[in-house]
Each structure stands twice: as C-alpha cells, then as structure tokens.
Amino acid sequence: MRNDMKCILLTKEEIAKRVCELGNQIAEEYKNEDAPLMICILKGSIVFFADLIREIDLPLKIEFMTASSYGSATVSSGRVKVVSELDNKIVGKNVILVEDIIDSGRTIAYIKNDMLTKGVKSLKVCALLDKPDRRVSDVHADYVGFIIPDEFVVGYGLDFDQQYRNFPDIGVLKPEMYAN
Numbered sequence: 001m002r003n004d005m006k007c008i009l010l011t012k013e014e015i016a017k018r019v020c021e022l023g024n025q026i027a028e029e030y031k032n033e034d035a036p037l038m039i040c041i042l043k044g045s046i047v048f049f050a051d052l053i054r055e056i057d058l059p060l061k062i063e064f065m066t067a068s069s070y071g072s073a074t075v076s077s078g079r080v081k082v083v084s085e086l087d088n089k090i091v092g093k094n095v096i097l098v099e100d101i102i103d104s105g106r107t108i109a110y111i112k113n114d115m116l117t118k119g120v121k122s123l124k125v126c127a128l129l130d131k132p133d134r135r136v137s138d139v140h141a142d143y144v145g146f147i148i149p150d151e152f153v154v155g156y157g158l159d160f161d162q163q164y165r166n167f168p169d170i171g172v173l174k175p176e177m178y179a180n
C-alpha cells in the first residue's frame with residue numbers, strides 16, 4: 001500500500017466484480033426498453049463510467065457533462081457548478097446519470113431536478129459509492145455499487161486536488177495529506 005493511504009477500502013478486483021454486477025442489472029432491467037442514454041458526470045465518474053458501459057450488453061449511447069462542487073477542498077462547497085449542453089439530446093430518452101460518489105447529494109439532486117424539467121422519458125442514477133452519513137439533500141441512487149463510511153476516499157476516478165484519479169483501488173487518504 002502507498003504510504004499516503006490510511007487503508008485500501010476497495011481493491012480493483014472488488015470494484016471490477018461489482019461493476020460487472022451493476023452492468024448486468026442495468027442490462028436486464030432495460031432489455032425490453034429503449035436502450036438508455038448513459039451520462040457521465042465528469043470528472044470523477046470517468047473511470048467507473050468507462051468500465052460500467054462495457055458491462056452493459058445493450059445498444060446504449062453516451063454523453064458527458066461536467067459538475068463540480070469541491071474545488072480543492074475535502075468537503076463540498078455547497079455550490080454546484082454544472083456545464084451541460086445536453087438539453088436537446090435527453091428529450092424522450094431513458095437517461096441514467098452515472099456518478100462516482102453521492103456524498104452530500106447536492107450535485108446529483110441539482111442535476112436531477114434540472115433534467116426532470118427537460119422532458120426525459122425516465123431518469124435513474126447509478127453511483128459507484130454512496131456515503132449516506134453525510135447526506136444533506138434528500139436524494140438516492142437507483143443503482144449503488146458500495147455504501148461506504150464517512151471517510152475521504154480517492155482513486156478509481158476520485159481525486160484530492162485533482163490527484164489520485166489514476167490510482168486503481170479506492171483508498172482512504174491519510175488526513176495529513178490534506179491538512180492545511
């Protein structure tokens with residue numbers, strides 16, 4: 001283990017197994033529906049998204065949008081900044097929003113509320129990680145990879161100050177790495 005990690009919470013093997021299960025579940029649930037439009041919420045979801053879509057055996061399509069609320073802090077700023085030009089592309093579609101983590105829930109609540117006014121046929125959320133202890137917004141994911149404790153995690157797309165996104169496992173960063 002790297003000496004900047006307090007512990008490894010989820011190994012890449014555990015993540016891969018669960019991502020495969022999620023992909024199979026989504027494929028099963030949409031097999032008689034229009035294939036979903038999968039939307040990756042950048043940047044944190046990029047690794048999960050890339051793995052998940054390859055586990056869904058359906059003729060799906062993909063899009064990307066950017067949302068950020070953390071800046072370089074370890075807790076959400078509470079202000080969600082969204083950049084999206086998807087309005088025309090989601091009308092009448094079965095949309096699945098793909099998130100790396102739901103923490104306070106503000107990001108996904110903001111995006112969901114906005115999309116629900118834009119004529120989607122259906123809207124679901126798939127989150128790799130769910131940290132319910134810190135929820136502020138009343139929101140849940142329809143597909144959840146792992147429920148995790150209230151620890152600051154990095155890796156598999158999740159960052160601290162834009163670093164660690166390429167770490168293949170999900171680890172708990174030592175507090176001294178982000179003190180000050």
Ligand code: PRP
Pocket residue numbers: 041042043044045067068069070071076099100101102103104105106107108159
């Ligand atoms: C992270 C993560 C989620 C959001 C979850 O994004 O990717 O989008 O925070 O937190 P919340 O439930 O408290 O809103 P971040 O703002 O760090 O941007 P990033 O994806 O570019 O890292």
